[in-house]
Amino acid sequence: MIHTRSQYSAALVCAAVLFLVTRSGAFSDEVGLVALDVNEVAKGFSGDALKVRSVVNDKGEATGHIDDFIFSRDDEQVFAVLAVGDFVGLGSSQIAVPLRSLKFEDSTGPIVLPGASRAALLKLPVFLYNPLSLIIYRV
Template identity: 30%
Template sequence: MKSHIAPPLATLLILALTSGTLRAQGTPQPINAQHVDMVQLATGYRASKIDGSPMFNRTQDKIGTIDDLITSPNNPIPYAILSVGGFLGMGTHLVAVPWNSLQIVNRQMRLPDATKESLKALPEFRYAPD
């Protein structure tokens, strides 16, 4: 008589992915499975490492600092929240710029055509109250 041994979690996950449906507590969970290049992804930039990074323009002038990364509930495109001007957190101006407008050049975050003045002219971003 064979004993019943539960299959490993990895096996269950593979079976769920190949069937196209994941189940959570018995309820089907639709997913959009995509092939992900894990090696390429692992060389990317983690949000925890981006936070606090200096932001430069094309001429390598420091124009601000990345304060946060945000996505809205209705729009999956991330935005970088930049802190511009001020000193030691006093008098800073926060602005939101679409992530896809930024460039990473030689491991340096850049907003190529921006200046401190052009960023300060943008509407101020304010965090929603908790």
């Protein structure tokens, strides 16, 4: 059975929580489960909720939306894959930006990517998935 997009999104949110916990030093030298403050976790942003919000630049101009999240394997960075473009019917392309470069100023409003003019976005390299990292899990 092929897993649905919502199951992958749920796994992504769980991975994000685990990533943030390990970055905060909550894990010591031993490996095991950690009791989290669920009230603190609930204050965060859901990956699914972020994907439905538009991304704008600091002038309020629409630039795209979050299409995916990528977690690096080596230095614990998180990237947002943005679908951008489609400015004049050119179609959209994907770019990757560090998640920390996005500003979540309002819990329901657009996400801000400062300095994201159309010209600047078109100069960024197009993001292509590594075919070796795309594995479809079957049960």
